[in-house]
Amino acid sequence: MDSTSCLDCPQGLCIHRVPLFSSLSRENLVRVAGLIQHKSFEKGAPLVAEGDRVEALTIINKGRVKAYRYTPEGREQILYLFSQGDFFGEQHLFGDYRATYSVEALENCRVCLLTKSRLEQVLFAHPRVAITLIAELGKRISQMENTFQSIGVRSLDVRIATLLLDFAAKYGEKTPEGTYVSLPISREGMANYLGVARETLSRKLSKLENESIVRSLDLKTLLVKESRLRDLAGLS
Amino acid sequence: MDSTSCLDCPQGLCIHRVPLFSSLSRENLVRVAGLIQHKSFEKGAPLVAEGDRVEALTIINKGRVKAYRYTPEGREQILYLFSQGDFFGEQHLFGDYRATYSVEALENCRVCLLTKSRLEQVLFAHPRVAITLIAELGKRISQMENTFQSIGVRSLDVRIATLLLDFAAKYGEKTPEGTYVSLPISREGMANYLGVARETLSRKLSKLENESIVRSLDLKTLLVKESRLRDLAGLS
DNA sequence: TTTTCTCCTTGACTTAAATCACAGCAATCC
DNA sequence: GGATTGCTGTGATTTAAGTCAAGGAGAAAA
Numbered sequence: 001m002d003s004t005s006c007l008d009c010p011q012g013l014c015i016h017r018v019p020l021f022s023s024l025s026r027e028n029l030v031r032v033a034g035l036i037q038h039k040s041f042e043k044g045a046p047l048v049a050e051g052d053r054v055e056a057l058t059i060i061n062k063g064r065v066k067a068y069r070y071t072p073e074g075r076e077q078i079l080y081l082f083s084q085g086d087f088f089g090e091q092h093l094f095g096d097y098r099a100t101y102s103v104e105a106l107e108n109c110r111v112c113l114l115t116k117s118r119l120e121q122v123l124f125a126h127p128r129v130a131i132t133l134i135a136e137l138g139k140r141i142s143q144m145e146n147t148f149q150s151i152g153v154r155s156l157d158v159r160i161a162t163l164l165l166d167f168a169a170k171y172g173e174k175t176p177e178g179t180y181v182s183l184p185i186s187r188e189g190m191a192n193y194l195g196v197a198r199e200t201l202s203r204k205l206s207k208l209e210n211e212s213i214v215r216s217l218d219l220k221t222l223l224v225k226e227s228r229l230r231d232l233a234g235l236s
Numbered sequence: 237m238d239s240t241s242c243l244d245c246p247q248g249l250c251i252h253r254v255p256l257f258s259s260l261s262r263e264n265l266v267r268v269a270g271l272i273q274h275k276s277f278e279k280g281a282p283l284v285a286e287g288d289r290v291e292a293l294t295i296i297n298k299g300r301v302k303a304y305r306y307t308p309e310g311r312e313q314i315l316y317l318f319s320q321g322d323f324f325g326e327q328h329l330f331g332d333y334r335a336t337y338s339v340e341a342l343e344n345c346r347v348c349l350l351t352k353s354r355l356e357q358v359l360f361a362h363p364r365v366a367i368t369l370i371a372e373l374g375k376r377i378s379q380m381e382n383t384f385q386s387i388g389v390r391s392l393d394v395r396i397a398t399l400l401l402d403f404a405a406k407y408g409e410k411t412p413e414g415t416y417v418s419l420p421i422s423r424e425g426m427a428n429y430l431g432v433a434r435e436t437l438s439r440k441l442s443k444l445e446n447e448s449i450v451r452s453l454d455l456k457t458l459l460v461k462e463s464r465l466r467d468l469a470g471l472s
Numbered sequence: 473t474t475t476t477c478t479c480c481t482t483g484a485c486t487t488a489a490a491t492c493a494c495a496g497c498a499a500t501c502c
Numbered sequence: 503g504g505a506t507t508g509c510t511g512t513g514a515t516t517t518a519a520g521t522c523a524a525g526g527a528g529a530a531a532a
Protein backbone atom coordinates (compact mmCIF):
# COMPACT_ATOMS: atom_id res chain seq x y z
CA MET A 1 0.00 0.00 0.00
CA ASP A 2 1.80 3.08 -1.21
CA SER A 3 -0.78 5.82 -1.06
CA THR A 4 0.53 9.28 -1.50
CA SER A 5 -1.23 12.46 -2.43
CA CYS A 6 -0.90 13.55 -6.00
CA LEU A 7 0.82 16.64 -4.69
CA ASP A 8 3.85 14.48 -3.94
CA CYS A 9 3.81 13.07 -7.46
CA PRO A 10 7.36 12.87 -8.76
CA GLN A 11 6.32 13.99 -12.22
CA GLY A 12 4.26 16.86 -10.82
CA LEU A 13 0.52 16.78 -11.03
CA CYS A 14 -0.32 13.49 -12.61
CA ILE A 15 -4.01 14.29 -12.88
CA HIS A 16 -3.35 17.03 -15.37
CA ARG A 17 -3.10 14.23 -17.90
CA VAL A 18 -6.50 12.85 -17.00
CA PRO A 19 -9.16 14.11 -19.44
CA LEU A 20 -11.76 13.92 -16.71
CA PHE A 21 -10.23 16.92 -14.99
CA SER A 22 -9.29 18.86 -18.10
CA SER A 23 -11.86 21.52 -17.39
CA LEU A 24 -10.30 22.47 -14.07
CA SER A 25 -8.17 25.57 -13.63
CA ARG A 26 -4.63 25.13 -12.40
CA GLU A 27 -5.76 26.21 -8.97
CA ASN A 28 -8.61 23.74 -8.76
CA LEU A 29 -6.43 21.04 -10.20
CA VAL A 30 -4.10 21.47 -7.25
CA ARG A 31 -7.06 21.33 -4.90
CA VAL A 32 -8.37 18.11 -6.45
CA ALA A 33 -4.90 16.63 -6.58
CA GLY A 34 -4.80 16.86 -2.81
CA LEU A 35 -7.78 14.51 -2.64
CA ILE A 36 -6.20 11.85 -4.77
CA GLN A 37 -4.28 8.84 -3.55
CA HIS A 38 -1.87 6.70 -5.46
CA LYS A 39 -1.23 3.04 -5.61
CA SER A 40 1.01 0.77 -7.63
CA PHE A 41 0.33 -2.78 -8.75
CA GLU A 42 2.64 -5.39 -10.13
CA LYS A 43 1.88 -7.32 -13.26
CA GLY A 44 -0.74 -9.93 -12.50
CA ALA A 45 -1.94 -8.26 -9.32
CA PRO A 46 -5.68 -7.84 -8.79
CA LEU A 47 -6.94 -4.25 -8.56
CA VAL A 48 -10.52 -5.29 -7.90
CA ALA A 49 -12.23 -8.63 -7.49
CA GLU A 50 -15.79 -9.22 -8.67
CA GLY A 51 -18.13 -8.72 -5.74
CA ASP A 52 -15.79 -6.40 -3.87
CA ARG A 53 -17.13 -3.29 -2.32
CA VAL A 54 -15.89 -0.48 -4.56
CA GLU A 55 -14.68 2.48 -2.58
CA ALA A 56 -12.99 4.62 -5.16
CA LEU A 57 -12.91 5.80 -8.72
CA THR A 58 -9.71 4.42 -10.22
CA ILE A 59 -7.86 6.28 -12.94
CA ILE A 60 -5.05 4.53 -14.77
CA ASN A 61 -1.89 6.53 -14.65
CA LYS A 62 0.57 4.09 -16.14
CA GLY A 63 0.28 0.56 -17.46
CA ARG A 64 -2.61 -1.50 -18.78
CA VAL A 65 -5.27 -3.51 -17.00
CA LYS A 66 -8.04 -5.86 -18.03
CA ALA A 67 -11.56 -5.97 -16.63
CA TYR A 68 -13.18 -9.38 -16.86
CA ARG A 69 -15.71 -11.82 -15.50
CA TYR A 70 -15.98 -15.53 -15.42
CA THR A 71 -18.87 -16.94 -17.38
CA PRO A 72 -21.00 -19.74 -15.94
CA GLU A 73 -19.01 -22.14 -18.14
CA GLY A 74 -15.83 -21.00 -16.42
CA ARG A 75 -14.42 -19.03 -19.32
CA GLU A 76 -12.91 -15.65 -18.71
CA GLN A 77 -14.77 -12.94 -20.57
CA ILE A 78 -12.79 -9.74 -20.97
CA LEU A 79 -15.04 -6.69 -20.88
CA TYR A 80 -12.55 -3.84 -21.11
CA LEU A 81 -8.93 -3.02 -21.53
CA PHE A 82 -7.98 0.18 -19.78
CA SER A 83 -4.82 2.18 -20.21
CA GLN A 84 -3.49 5.62 -19.40
CA GLY A 85 -6.24 8.15 -18.77
CA ASP A 86 -9.03 5.57 -18.62
CA PHE A 87 -10.99 5.19 -15.46
CA PHE A 88 -13.34 2.64 -13.95
CA GLY A 89 -15.44 2.04 -10.89
CA GLU A 90 -17.79 4.96 -11.41
CA GLN A 91 -20.86 2.81 -11.93
CA HIS A 92 -20.31 1.09 -8.63
CA LEU A 93 -19.87 4.24 -6.61
CA PHE A 94 -23.35 5.58 -7.04
CA GLY A 95 -25.46 2.51 -7.07
CA ASP A 96 -24.71 -1.15 -6.68
CA TYR A 97 -21.58 -0.60 -4.60
CA ARG A 98 -20.30 -4.03 -5.58
CA ALA A 99 -17.95 -4.58 -8.48
CA THR A 100 -19.54 -6.57 -11.28
CA TYR A 101 -16.17 -7.49 -12.72
CA SER A 102 -12.60 -8.16 -11.66
CA VAL A 103 -9.70 -5.99 -12.74
CA GLU A 104 -6.16 -7.25 -13.07
CA ALA A 105 -2.88 -5.52 -13.97
CA LEU A 106 -1.46 -6.70 -17.29
CA GLU A 107 1.76 -4.79 -16.62
CA ASN A 108 3.20 -2.91 -13.70
CA CYS A 109 0.72 -0.15 -13.09
CA ARG A 110 0.25 3.08 -11.25
CA VAL A 111 -3.23 4.38 -10.54
CA CYS A 112 -4.92 7.42 -9.02
CA LEU A 113 -7.70 6.76 -6.55
CA LEU A 114 -10.52 9.11 -5.70
CA THR A 115 -12.81 7.80 -2.99
CA LYS A 116 -16.55 8.00 -3.30
CA SER A 117 -16.95 10.81 -0.79
CA ARG A 118 -14.10 12.81 -2.25
CA LEU A 119 -15.42 12.33 -5.77
CA GLU A 120 -18.80 13.58 -4.60
CA GLN A 121 -17.02 16.54 -3.10
CA VAL A 122 -15.37 17.26 -6.44
CA LEU A 123 -18.60 16.84 -8.37
CA PHE A 124 -20.46 19.16 -6.03
CA ALA A 125 -17.74 21.78 -6.16
CA HIS A 126 -17.07 21.51 -9.90
CA PRO A 127 -20.20 20.80 -11.92
CA ARG A 128 -18.06 21.05 -15.04
CA VAL A 129 -16.24 17.90 -13.96
CA ALA A 130 -19.58 16.17 -13.50
CA ILE A 131 -20.52 17.13 -17.03
CA THR A 132 -17.19 15.89 -18.34
CA LEU A 133 -17.76 12.64 -16.50
CA ILE A 134 -21.22 12.37 -18.04
CA ALA A 135 -19.69 13.03 -21.45
CA GLU A 136 -17.04 10.37 -20.88
CA LEU A 137 -19.65 7.85 -19.85
CA GLY A 138 -21.61 8.78 -22.96
CA LYS A 139 -18.52 8.11 -25.03
CA ARG A 140 -18.08 4.74 -23.42
CA ILE A 141 -21.71 3.91 -24.10
CA SER A 142 -21.25 4.90 -27.74
CA GLN A 143 -18.24 2.62 -27.99
CA MET A 144 -20.19 -0.22 -26.46
CA GLU A 145 -23.00 0.39 -28.90
CA ASN A 146 -20.52 -0.04 -31.71
CA THR A 147 -19.13 -3.20 -30.20
CA PHE A 148 -22.63 -4.44 -29.58
CA GLN A 149 -23.53 -3.90 -33.19
CA SER A 150 -20.44 -5.64 -34.51
CA ILE A 151 -21.07 -8.62 -32.29
CA GLY A 152 -24.75 -8.74 -33.04
CA VAL A 153 -24.63 -8.48 -36.75
CA ARG A 154 -21.28 -8.40 -38.38
CA SER A 155 -19.18 -11.31 -39.37
CA LEU A 156 -16.26 -12.48 -37.28
CA ASP A 157 -13.81 -11.19 -39.90
CA VAL A 158 -15.22 -7.72 -39.44
CA ARG A 159 -15.06 -8.01 -35.67
CA ILE A 160 -11.43 -9.06 -35.76
CA ALA A 161 -10.56 -6.24 -38.14
CA THR A 162 -12.35 -3.81 -35.84
CA LEU A 163 -10.51 -5.12 -32.80
CA LEU A 164 -7.15 -4.83 -34.52
CA LEU A 165 -7.97 -1.28 -35.57
CA ASP A 166 -8.91 -0.43 -31.99
CA PHE A 167 -5.64 -1.88 -30.78
CA ALA A 168 -3.74 -0.03 -33.48
CA ALA A 169 -5.34 3.24 -32.42
CA LYS A 170 -4.68 2.68 -28.74
CA TYR A 171 -1.38 0.81 -28.68
CA GLY A 172 0.03 1.24 -32.17
CA GLU A 173 2.95 3.15 -33.58
CA LYS A 174 2.62 4.20 -37.19
CA THR A 175 5.59 3.63 -39.52
CA PRO A 176 5.89 3.61 -43.30
CA GLU A 177 5.68 -0.22 -43.39
CA GLY A 178 2.51 -0.26 -41.32
CA THR A 179 1.44 0.08 -37.72
CA TYR A 180 3.35 -1.76 -35.03
CA VAL A 181 0.89 -2.84 -32.38
CA SER A 182 1.95 -3.85 -28.91
CA LEU A 183 -0.78 -6.29 -27.92
CA PRO A 184 -1.94 -6.01 -24.32
CA ILE A 185 -3.27 -9.56 -24.21
CA SER A 186 -2.51 -13.05 -25.46
CA ARG A 187 -4.28 -14.79 -28.34
CA GLU A 188 -6.40 -16.55 -25.79
CA GLY A 189 -7.25 -13.18 -24.27
CA MET A 190 -8.21 -11.77 -27.64
CA ALA A 191 -10.40 -14.77 -28.32
CA ASN A 192 -12.11 -14.27 -24.96
CA TYR A 193 -12.53 -10.60 -25.67
CA LEU A 194 -14.27 -11.45 -28.95
CA GLY A 195 -16.13 -14.34 -27.38
CA VAL A 196 -14.85 -16.93 -29.84
CA ALA A 197 -12.76 -20.05 -29.55
CA ARG A 198 -9.01 -19.59 -29.36
CA GLU A 199 -8.52 -21.86 -32.35
CA THR A 200 -10.90 -19.85 -34.47
CA LEU A 201 -8.96 -16.68 -33.77
CA SER A 202 -5.69 -18.41 -34.69
CA ARG A 203 -7.12 -19.51 -38.01
CA LYS A 204 -8.45 -16.07 -38.81
CA LEU A 205 -5.14 -14.44 -37.97
CA SER A 206 -3.32 -16.95 -40.12
CA LYS A 207 -5.63 -16.10 -42.98
CA LEU A 208 -4.94 -12.40 -42.49
CA GLU A 209 -1.24 -13.17 -42.45
CA ASN A 210 -1.53 -15.09 -45.74
CA GLU A 211 -3.23 -12.07 -47.25
CA SER A 212 -0.35 -9.88 -45.93
CA ILE A 213 -2.76 -7.76 -43.93
CA VAL A 214 -1.05 -8.50 -40.63
CA ARG A 215 2.33 -9.91 -39.71
CA SER A 216 2.96 -11.52 -36.37
CA LEU A 217 6.46 -10.40 -35.32
CA ASP A 218 6.22 -12.08 -31.99
CA LEU A 219 3.26 -13.08 -29.88
CA LYS A 220 2.95 -9.64 -28.37
CA THR A 221 3.71 -7.57 -31.45
CA LEU A 222 1.77 -7.27 -34.66
CA LEU A 223 2.52 -5.30 -37.78
CA VAL A 224 -0.79 -4.38 -39.35
CA LYS A 225 -1.89 -2.54 -42.48
CA GLU A 226 -4.59 -0.26 -41.14
CA SER A 227 -5.94 0.77 -44.52
CA ARG A 228 -6.61 -2.83 -45.50
CA LEU A 229 -8.18 -3.55 -42.13
CA ARG A 230 -10.46 -0.58 -42.63
CA ASP A 231 -11.56 -2.08 -45.93
CA LEU A 232 -12.37 -5.32 -44.17
CA ALA A 233 -14.19 -3.54 -41.36
CA GLY A 234 -16.35 -1.72 -43.87
CA LEU A 235 -15.02 1.70 -42.91
CA SER A 236 -13.59 2.58 -46.28
CA MET B 237 -45.15 20.40 -32.61
CA ASP B 238 -47.06 20.52 -29.36
CA SER B 239 -44.57 21.84 -26.89
CA THR B 240 -45.95 22.79 -23.54
CA SER B 241 -44.22 23.30 -20.26
CA CYS B 242 -44.52 20.48 -17.81
CA LEU B 243 -46.30 22.92 -15.56
CA ASP B 244 -49.31 22.64 -17.85
CA CYS B 245 -49.21 18.87 -17.68
CA PRO B 246 -52.75 17.55 -17.36
CA GLN B 247 -51.70 14.88 -14.89
CA GLY B 248 -49.71 17.37 -12.84
CA LEU B 249 -45.93 17.22 -12.75
CA CYS B 250 -45.02 14.44 -15.09
CA ILE B 251 -41.35 14.59 -14.23
CA HIS B 252 -42.03 13.43 -10.71
CA ARG B 253 -42.18 9.98 -12.24
CA VAL B 254 -38.76 10.30 -13.83
CA PRO B 255 -36.12 8.66 -11.63
CA LEU B 256 -33.53 11.12 -12.90
CA PHE B 257 -35.14 13.89 -10.89
CA SER B 258 -36.09 11.85 -7.87
CA SER B 259 -33.58 13.66 -5.69
CA LEU B 260 -35.22 17.03 -6.24
CA SER B 261 -37.39 18.66 -3.64
CA ARG B 262 -40.95 19.53 -4.57
CA GLU B 263 -39.90 23.13 -4.99
CA ASN B 264 -36.99 22.36 -7.29
CA LEU B 265 -39.11 19.87 -9.17
CA VAL B 266 -41.47 22.69 -10.04
CA ARG B 267 -38.55 24.83 -11.12
CA VAL B 268 -37.14 22.12 -13.37
CA ALA B 269 -40.58 21.33 -14.71
CA GLY B 270 -40.73 24.82 -16.08
CA LEU B 271 -37.70 24.07 -18.23
CA ILE B 272 -39.21 20.99 -19.80
CA GLN B 273 -41.10 20.83 -23.06
CA HIS B 274 -43.42 18.16 -24.26
CA LYS B 275 -44.00 16.52 -27.55
CA SER B 276 -46.15 13.69 -28.84
CA PHE B 277 -45.38 11.24 -31.60
CA GLU B 278 -47.62 8.87 -33.48
CA LYS B 279 -46.79 5.23 -33.93
CA GLY B 280 -44.10 4.90 -36.57
CA ALA B 281 -42.98 8.50 -36.34
CA PRO B 282 -39.25 9.23 -36.10
CA LEU B 283 -38.08 10.94 -32.90
CA VAL B 284 -34.49 11.17 -34.05
CA ALA B 285 -32.71 10.19 -37.25
CA GLU B 286 -29.14 8.93 -37.25
CA GLY B 287 -26.84 11.85 -37.95
CA ASP B 288 -29.25 14.46 -36.64
CA ARG B 289 -27.98 17.16 -34.42
CA VAL B 290 -29.27 16.26 -30.96
CA GLU B 291 -30.57 19.27 -29.11
CA ALA B 292 -32.28 17.77 -26.12
CA LEU B 293 -32.33 15.03 -23.58
CA THR B 294 -35.49 13.03 -24.26
CA ILE B 295 -37.35 11.29 -21.47
CA ILE B 296 -40.11 8.85 -22.37
CA ASN B 297 -43.33 9.71 -20.65
CA LYS B 298 -45.74 7.33 -22.32
CA GLY B 299 -45.34 4.68 -24.98
CA ARG B 300 -42.40 2.70 -26.27
CA VAL B 301 -39.70 3.53 -28.78
CA LYS B 302 -36.86 1.67 -30.45
CA ALA B 303 -33.36 2.96 -31.07
CA TYR B 304 -31.67 1.35 -34.06
CA ARG B 305 -29.10 1.64 -36.79
CA TYR B 306 -28.74 0.18 -40.20
CA THR B 307 -25.80 -2.15 -40.61
CA PRO B 308 -23.63 -1.97 -43.72
CA GLU B 309 -25.55 -5.00 -45.01
CA GLY B 310 -28.78 -3.04 -44.75
CA ARG B 311 -30.17 -4.88 -41.76
CA GLU B 312 -31.79 -2.95 -38.99
CA GLN B 313 -29.96 -3.48 -35.71
CA ILE B 314 -32.00 -2.54 -32.67
CA LEU B 315 -29.83 -1.15 -29.89
CA TYR B 316 -32.38 -0.21 -27.25
CA LEU B 317 -36.01 -0.33 -26.41
CA PHE B 318 -37.04 2.56 -24.22
CA SER B 319 -40.25 2.95 -22.28
CA GLN B 320 -41.65 5.07 -19.49
CA GLY B 321 -38.97 6.72 -17.40
CA ASP B 322 -36.13 5.84 -19.76
CA PHE B 323 -34.17 8.61 -21.39
CA PHE B 324 -31.79 8.99 -24.28
CA GLY B 325 -29.71 11.56 -26.06
CA GLU B 326 -27.43 12.35 -23.14
CA GLN B 327 -24.29 11.03 -24.84
CA HIS B 328 -24.85 13.31 -27.77
CA LEU B 329 -25.39 16.43 -25.74
CA PHE B 330 -21.91 16.69 -24.29
CA GLY B 331 -19.74 15.43 -27.05
CA ASP B 332 -20.43 14.22 -30.55
CA TYR B 333 -23.58 16.30 -30.95
CA ARG B 334 -24.78 13.96 -33.69
CA ALA B 335 -27.08 11.07 -33.06
CA THR B 336 -25.44 7.72 -33.69
CA TYR B 337 -28.76 5.96 -33.99
CA SER B 338 -32.31 6.59 -35.10
CA VAL B 339 -35.25 6.45 -32.73
CA GLU B 340 -38.77 5.58 -33.78
CA ALA B 341 -42.05 5.42 -31.92
CA LEU B 342 -43.43 1.89 -31.65
CA GLU B 343 -46.68 3.23 -30.25
CA ASN B 344 -48.20 6.63 -29.75
CA CYS B 345 -45.79 8.37 -27.43
CA ARG B 346 -45.43 11.37 -25.22
CA VAL B 347 -41.98 12.62 -24.26
CA CYS B 348 -40.35 15.27 -22.09
CA LEU B 349 -37.59 17.31 -23.67
CA LEU B 350 -34.82 19.12 -21.84
CA THR B 351 -32.54 21.09 -24.12
CA LYS B 352 -28.79 20.97 -23.74
CA SER B 353 -28.48 24.42 -22.23
CA ARG B 354 -31.36 23.86 -19.85
CA LEU B 355 -30.00 20.48 -18.80
CA GLU B 356 -26.65 22.12 -18.08
CA GLN B 357 -28.51 24.69 -16.06
CA VAL B 358 -30.16 21.93 -14.03
CA LEU B 359 -26.88 20.06 -13.57
CA PHE B 360 -25.11 23.18 -12.39
CA ALA B 361 -27.87 24.09 -10.00
CA HIS B 362 -28.50 20.56 -8.71
CA PRO B 363 -25.32 18.49 -8.46
CA ARG B 364 -27.44 15.71 -6.98
CA VAL B 365 -29.19 15.36 -10.33
CA ALA B 366 -25.82 15.12 -12.05
CA ILE B 367 -24.85 12.33 -9.69
CA THR B 368 -28.14 10.57 -10.33
CA LEU B 369 -27.53 10.90 -14.05
CA ILE B 370 -24.04 9.46 -13.61
CA ALA B 371 -25.53 6.60 -11.62
CA GLU B 372 -28.16 5.97 -14.31
CA LEU B 373 -25.50 5.92 -17.00
CA GLY B 374 -23.53 3.52 -14.84
CA LYS B 375 -26.58 1.30 -14.63
CA ARG B 376 -26.98 1.35 -18.37
CA ILE B 377 -23.33 0.48 -18.80
CA SER B 378 -23.75 -2.45 -16.40
CA GLN B 379 -26.70 -3.68 -18.42
CA MET B 380 -24.72 -3.42 -21.60
CA GLU B 381 -21.89 -5.32 -19.98
CA ASN B 382 -24.33 -8.11 -19.25
CA THR B 383 -25.67 -8.09 -22.78
CA PHE B 384 -22.15 -7.99 -24.10
CA GLN B 385 -21.23 -11.02 -22.08
CA SER B 386 -24.30 -12.99 -23.15
CA ILE B 387 -23.62 -12.23 -26.77
CA GLY B 388 -19.95 -12.89 -26.52
CA VAL B 389 -20.05 -16.15 -24.72
CA ARG B 390 -23.39 -17.66 -24.03
CA SER B 391 -25.43 -19.83 -26.29
CA LEU B 392 -28.33 -18.48 -28.26
CA ASP B 393 -30.79 -20.35 -26.06
CA VAL B 394 -29.48 -18.45 -23.07
CA ARG B 395 -29.66 -15.16 -24.91
CA ILE B 396 -33.26 -15.74 -25.92
CA ALA B 397 -34.20 -16.72 -22.40
CA THR B 398 -32.49 -13.58 -21.10
CA LEU B 399 -34.31 -11.41 -23.62
CA LEU B 400 -37.67 -12.91 -22.71
CA LEU B 401 -36.94 -12.34 -19.03
CA ASP B 402 -36.05 -8.73 -19.73
CA PHE B 403 -39.28 -8.30 -21.63
CA ALA B 404 -41.22 -10.02 -18.88
CA ALA B 405 -39.72 -7.65 -16.33
CA LYS B 406 -40.39 -4.55 -18.37
CA TYR B 407 -43.61 -5.34 -20.18
CA GLY B 408 -45.02 -8.33 -18.35
CA GLU B 409 -47.98 -8.88 -16.13
CA LYS B 410 -47.69 -11.70 -13.63
CA THR B 411 -50.60 -14.11 -13.22
CA PRO B 412 -50.92 -17.55 -11.66
CA GLU B 413 -50.58 -19.21 -15.10
CA GLY B 414 -47.42 -17.32 -15.92
CA THR B 415 -46.38 -13.88 -17.10
CA TYR B 416 -48.25 -12.25 -19.94
CA VAL B 417 -45.78 -10.25 -21.98
CA SER B 418 -46.83 -7.55 -24.39
CA LEU B 419 -44.05 -7.63 -26.94
CA PRO B 420 -42.91 -4.24 -28.16
CA ILE B 421 -41.48 -5.61 -31.42
CA SER B 422 -42.14 -8.23 -34.07
CA ARG B 423 -40.31 -11.54 -34.40
CA GLU B 424 -38.15 -9.94 -37.02
CA GLY B 425 -37.38 -7.12 -34.58
CA MET B 426 -36.48 -9.58 -31.85
CA ALA B 427 -34.19 -11.42 -34.25
CA ASN B 428 -32.52 -8.14 -35.17
CA TYR B 429 -32.20 -7.23 -31.53
CA LEU B 430 -30.42 -10.52 -30.88
CA GLY B 431 -28.50 -10.28 -34.11
CA VAL B 432 -29.69 -13.63 -35.45
CA ALA B 433 -31.70 -14.73 -38.46
CA ARG B 434 -35.46 -14.47 -38.20
CA GLU B 435 -35.84 -18.16 -39.01
CA THR B 436 -33.50 -19.15 -36.20
CA LEU B 437 -35.54 -17.21 -33.69
CA SER B 438 -38.76 -18.82 -34.97
CA ARG B 439 -37.30 -22.27 -34.53
CA LYS B 440 -36.05 -21.52 -31.04
CA LEU B 441 -39.41 -20.11 -30.00
CA SER B 442 -41.16 -23.17 -31.42
CA LYS B 443 -38.86 -25.36 -29.38
CA LEU B 444 -39.64 -23.36 -26.25
CA GLU B 445 -43.33 -23.71 -27.05
CA ASN B 446 -42.99 -27.48 -27.39
CA GLU B 447 -41.36 -27.55 -23.99
CA SER B 448 -44.28 -25.46 -22.61
CA ILE B 449 -41.94 -22.73 -21.50
CA VAL B 450 -43.64 -20.09 -23.60
CA ARG B 451 -46.99 -19.89 -25.34
CA SER B 452 -47.60 -17.54 -28.22
CA LEU B 453 -51.13 -16.19 -27.74
CA ASP B 454 -50.86 -13.86 -30.68
CA LEU B 455 -47.90 -12.31 -32.41
CA LYS B 456 -47.68 -9.52 -29.89
CA THR B 457 -48.48 -11.45 -26.74
CA LEU B 458 -46.54 -14.21 -25.07
CA LEU B 459 -47.31 -16.21 -21.98
CA VAL B 460 -44.02 -17.19 -20.40
CA LYS B 461 -42.95 -19.26 -17.40
CA GLU B 462 -40.33 -17.02 -15.83
CA SER B 463 -38.97 -19.62 -13.46
CA ARG B 464 -38.20 -22.02 -16.30
CA LEU B 465 -36.62 -19.22 -18.33
CA ARG B 466 -34.43 -18.41 -15.35
CA ASP B 467 -33.28 -22.01 -15.31
CA LEU B 468 -32.38 -21.75 -18.97
CA ALA B 469 -30.62 -18.43 -18.50
CA GLY B 470 -28.50 -19.94 -15.75
CA LEU B 471 -29.92 -17.63 -13.09
CA SER B 472 -31.35 -20.31 -10.87
C1' DT C 473 22.27 -25.69 -22.78
C1' DT C 474 18.61 -28.62 -21.87
C1' DT C 475 14.27 -29.36 -19.76
C1' DT C 476 9.79 -28.15 -18.77
C1' DC C 477 5.72 -25.70 -19.08
C1' DT C 478 2.69 -22.80 -21.28
C1' DC C 479 0.67 -20.98 -25.02
C1' DC C 480 -0.16 -21.23 -29.92
C1' DT C 481 -1.17 -23.44 -34.47
C1' DT C 482 -3.07 -26.80 -37.54
C1' DG C 483 -5.98 -30.66 -39.01
C1' DA C 484 -10.20 -33.63 -38.79
C1' DC C 485 -14.65 -33.83 -37.40
C1' DT C 486 -19.05 -32.21 -35.29
C1' DT C 487 -22.50 -28.97 -34.45
C1' DA C 488 -25.20 -24.88 -34.73
C1' DA C 489 -26.86 -21.22 -37.24
C1' DA C 490 -27.45 -18.92 -41.95
C1' DT C 491 -29.46 -19.22 -46.24
C1' DC C 492 -32.77 -20.55 -49.65
C1' DA C 493 -37.30 -21.82 -50.80
C1' DC C 494 -42.00 -22.07 -50.06
C1' DA C 495 -46.36 -22.26 -47.71
C1' DG C 496 -49.62 -20.37 -44.25
C1' DC C 497 -51.51 -16.76 -41.60
C1' DA C 498 -52.65 -11.90 -40.35
C1' DA C 499 -53.48 -7.29 -41.18
C1' DT C 500 -54.82 -3.76 -44.26
C1' DC C 501 -56.98 -1.75 -48.12
C1' DC C 502 -60.32 -1.22 -51.15
C1' DG D 503 -65.81 -9.69 -47.80
C1' DG D 504 -62.04 -10.69 -50.92
C1' DA D 505 -57.55 -9.60 -52.47
C1' DT D 506 -53.14 -7.79 -51.83
C1' DT D 507 -49.21 -7.36 -48.98
C1' DG D 508 -46.16 -8.29 -45.48
C1' DC D 509 -44.85 -11.16 -41.73
C1' DT D 510 -44.15 -15.76 -39.87
C1' DG D 511 -43.12 -20.79 -39.55
C1' DT D 512 -40.89 -25.02 -41.37
C1' DG D 513 -37.99 -28.07 -44.29
C1' DA D 514 -33.60 -28.86 -46.99
C1' DT D 515 -29.12 -27.48 -47.71
C1' DT D 516 -24.87 -24.87 -47.03
C1' DT D 517 -21.53 -22.66 -44.34
C1' DA D 518 -19.11 -21.05 -40.41
C1' DA D 519 -17.52 -21.77 -36.02
C1' DG D 520 -16.82 -25.09 -32.09
C1' DT D 521 -14.60 -29.19 -30.37
C1' DC D 522 -11.23 -32.67 -30.01
C1' DA D 523 -6.64 -34.05 -30.65
C1' DA D 524 -1.88 -33.70 -31.73
C1' DG D 525 2.25 -31.29 -32.67
C1' DG D 526 5.32 -27.03 -32.35
C1' DA D 527 7.45 -22.77 -30.70
C1' DG D 528 8.86 -19.63 -26.96
C1' DA D 529 9.82 -18.47 -22.37
C1' DA D 530 11.24 -19.60 -17.92
C1' DA D 531 13.67 -22.75 -14.98
C1' DA D 532 17.26 -26.10 -13.99
